[in-house]
Amino acid sequence: MTNDAIPLARLAGITVRLHATWFLVAALIVWSLRASYLPGSAPGYSAGAYWTAAVVVALLFFGSLLVHEFAHALMAQRRGIRVLGITLFLFGGVAAIEGEPEGAADEFWITVVGPLSSFGLAALFGLLWLAGREVSDLLGAMLGYLAVINFSLAVFNLLPGFPLDGGRLLRALVWWRTGDPSRATRVAAGTGVAVGYGLVALGIARAFTGSFVNGLWLVFVGWYLQSMAEQYRRQDASRSRFAGLRVGPLTDTAPAYVRPRDPLDRVVQDVVLARGVRTIPVLAPEPEPERTPGPGGDGFLGLLTLAGIVAVPRDRWGATTAAEAMVPASSLHAVRPDDPVEDAVRLMADRDVNQLAVLGQDGAFVGLLNRATVIRHLEIRATLPPQDTAARTTA
Numbered sequence: 001m002t003n004d005a006i007p008l009a010r011l012a013g014i015t016v017r018l019h020a021t022w023f024l025v026a027a028l029i030v031w032s033l034r035a036s037y038l039p040g041s042a043p044g045y046s047a048g049a050y051w052t053a054a055v056v057v058a059l060l061f062f063g064s065l066l067v068h069e070f071a072h073a074l075m076a077q078r079r080g081i082r083v084l085g086i087t088l089f090l091f092g093g094v095a096a097i098e099g100e101p102e103g104a105a106d107e108f109w110i111t112v113v114g115p116l117s118s119f120g121l122a123a124l125f126g127l128l129w130l131a132g133r134e135v136s137d138l139l140g141a142m143l144g145y146l147a148v149i150n151f152s153l154a155v156f157n158l159l160p161g162f163p164l165d166g167g168r169l170l171r172a173l174v175w176w177r178t179g180d181p182s183r184a185t186r187v188a189a190g191t192g193v194a195v196g197y198g199l200v201a202l203g204i205a206r207a208f209t210g211s212f213v214n215g216l217w218l219v220f221v222g223w224y225l226q227s228m229a230e231q232y233r234r235q236d237a238s239r240s241r242f243a244g245l246r247v248g249p250l251t252d253t254a255p256a257y258v259r260p261r262d263p264l265d266r267v268v269q270d271v272v273l274a275r276g277v278r279t280i281p282v283l284a285p286e287p288e289p290e291r292t293p294g295p296g297g298d299g300f301l302g303l304l305t306l307a308g309i310v311a312v313p314r315d316r317w318g319a320t321t322a323a324e325a326m327v328p329a330s331s332l333h334a335v336r337p338d339d340p341v342e343d344a345v346r347l348m349a350d351r352d353v354n355q356l357a358v359l360g361q362d363g364a365f366v367g368l369l370n371r372a373t374v375i376r377h378l379e380i381r382a383t384l385p386p387q388d389t390a391a392r393t394t395a
């Protein structure tokens with residue numbers, strides 16, 4: 001869609017493009033303002049004044065859409081995500097960013113600033129309307145229109161279905177609660193399809209109860225939203241080979257480890273600070289003869305976490321051993337190499353941990369499964385299939 005759009009300007013390093021279909025909307029807005037809204041709310045002006053006012057309002061509406069999309073784009077940039085550009089088209093605007101947000105917080109902040117900026121613009125035009133209507137009826141009608149349209153834009157965008165901002169907020173919420181971006185996508189896409197069909201139904205009802213053009217427009221918008229949501233859901237299902245993915249290949253089989261008698265001060269110096277790790281397996285020192293040497297063959301005693309270390313007063317680090325501060329294996333939830341990754345991710349979310357010990361059938365230590373590794377892996381997988389997954393759009 002961005003390819004057959006006309007580059008218009010470059011602001012803050014972001015290219016703004018106009019899609020040909022946008023001119024249709026612009027013409028419709030100008031025409032409806034000129035033909036009915038402006039003469040209806042501010043009668044008695046010349047045709048020239050109405051035309052000028054209609055064009056100015058359409059331009060300011062266009063500017064308002066840009067502010068909304070720039071809010072998404074600038075927040076994405078601020079969070080270190082590359083912005084591919086902003087395109088205005090038939091149904092509004094999209095800010096395309098590269099890849100998917102890395103976490104629920106990114107998704108939330110990038111999304112929420114859009115509706116917030118539209119509410120802000122509504123408030124601004126509302127205040128200007130209070131002053132402007134004293135100056136002239138026409139100016140009041142123009143500013144009132146802009147306040148209402150920005151307010152409506154914000155509210156409409158908050159409908160909880162993908163690809164609307166509300167759908168993305170829902171996705172961020174589910175993602176945050178479950179730790180599972182794929183499940184979050186399914187939920188938001190599902191509600192998006194429902195919202196789309198809901199608008200189609202509403203549009204049909206309106207078309208038959210008087211407002212034919214508005215009704216028809218709603219049908220179009222609803223149909224477009226539902227097809228976007230459906231497409232997103234299909235894409236996600238095809239890239240979600242999550243189900244077949246096992247813990248084993250994603251396991252870090254050579255993590256930094258400590259021995260049970262190691263004092264905490266040395267652990268902090270040699271492992272926590274030196275290697276930048278927060279979770280350290282504690283392995284028994286005697287390699288059992290039937291197992292291979294190295295961490296893979298040693299007896300797993302428990303996990304020493306940064307929280308566990310910090311719980312010990314600092315002046316006692318020299319006298320406290322790793323074994324005393326660790327969470328023992330018996331009270332940990334470990335996973336097996338052949339467990340589905342999906343289950344492991346759910347377990348991490350439920351227990352609010354970022355690492356799980358991976359143990360073999362016989363209880364031998366295999367390695368650590370890191371949440372970050374899983375997420376990175378899934379994101380790379382999600383990026384790899386071609387189609388248009390490279391550019392994720394935000395409404």
Ligand SMILES: [Zn+2]
Pocket residue numbers: 068072114115157165394395
């Ligand atoms: Zn938006």
